[in-house]
Amino acid sequence: MIIAVDGPAASGKGTIARALARHYALPHLDTGLLYRAVARRLLDDGSDPADQDAAAAACDFDDALLGDPRLKADDAGKVASIVSAHPAVRAALIERQKRFARQDGGAVLDGRDIGTVIAPDADAKLFVRATSAIRARRRHDELRKAGSALSYDRVLADLKARDLRDTTRAAAPLRQAPDAVALDTSFLSVESAISHAIEIVERCRSAKIP
Numbered sequence: 001m002i003i004a005v006d007g008p009a010a011s012g013k014g015t016i017a018r019a020l021a022r023h024y025a026l027p028h029l030d031t032g033l034l035y036r037a038v039a040r041r042l043l044d045d046g047s048d049p050a051d052q053d054a055a056a057a058a059c060d061f062d063d064a065l066l067g068d069p070r071l072k073a074d075d076a077g078k079v080a081s082i083v084s085a086h087p088a089v090r091a092a093l094i095e096r097q098k099r100f101a102r103q104d105g106g107a108v109l110d111g112r113d114i115g116t117v118i119a120p121d122a123d124a125k126l127f128v129r130a131t132s133a134i135r136a137r138r139r140h141d142e143l144r145k146a147g148s149a150l151s152y153d154r155v156l157a158d159l160k161a162r163d164l165r166d167t168t169r170a171a172a173p174l175r176q177a178p179d180a181v182a183l184d185t186s187f188l189s190v191e192s193a194i195s196h197a198i199e200i201v202e203r204c205r206s207a208k209i210p
């Protein structure tokens with residue numbers, strides 16, 4: 001079974017995707033880490049993220065980089081959303097993601113274009129939402145715990161700028177696939193968001209049984 005989980009920053013898609021992977025004993029890929037890894041390499045080299053050729057050259061990295069805790073930092077997220085708009089970067093990373101989705105037994109992937117581009121034939125597709133104020137609160141708490149001094153207002157402004165870039169880019173913009181089920185986590189606890197997600201997957205599965 002392939003499960004696609006998409007949504008904007010801090011909507012809770014990663015939390016839900018990890019829980020679904022545990023529940024169904026499936027491997028999980030956080031595809032945002034791939035774009036964050038490219039961003040990290042450019043930041044380390046002092047390269048311009050707007051330079052498509054430099055960004056495409058940075059796509060050839062070892063999986064070990066995906067475990068680097070610096071990928072979670074705010075600067076990597078911001079630069080990831082700049083490099084992810086380059087068609088050459090998306091093209092360089094697509095096969096890795098499709099291969100992961102196609103593995104025997106299935107997989108859970110979360111990101112921005114899983115239901116639309118990476119696994120359009122997924123068995124279950126979720127589109128996770130939450131208001132921007134709530135998402136900024138969650139991301140601010142996370143960054144603060146990790147030692148960041150960024151203000152809530154700054155986190156909210158960055159998140160809105162990222163949403164705008166991700167939804168308006170020409171290449172694989174963030175949008176809900178027509179057959180995806182929306183899940184608004186704004187007023188749900190983590191536990192209840194996960195139970196709703198499992199119910200959605202079960203509904204999608206039974207709808208597919210001939």
Ligand SMILES: Nc1ncnc2c1ncn2[C@@H]1O[C@H](COP(=O)(O)OP(=O)(O)O)[C@@H](O)[C@H]1O
Pocket residue numbers: 007008009010011012013014015016138139142185188189190191193
């Ligand atoms: N339903 C929820 N209620 C409250 N906090 C949540 C909820 N879902 C996720 N979180 C918290 O919000 C933060 C961002 O969640 P995450 O799943 O990483 O989002 P995303 O993958 O969409 O960026 C994490 O600290 C997570 O624990």
Ligand SMILES: Nc1ccn([C@@H]2O[C@H](COP(=O)(O)OP(=O)(O)O)[C@@H](O)[C@H]2O)c(=O)n1
Pocket residue numbers: 008009010011014031032033035036077080081082084085110111112113114162166
């Ligand atoms: N499948 C994906 C995943 C991430 N991305 C890009 O990578 C950036 C970082 O993604 P992420 O999922 O790690 O970010 P968060 O939602 O965790 O903040 C996003 O803002 C997108 O621009 C993408 O374009 N396509």
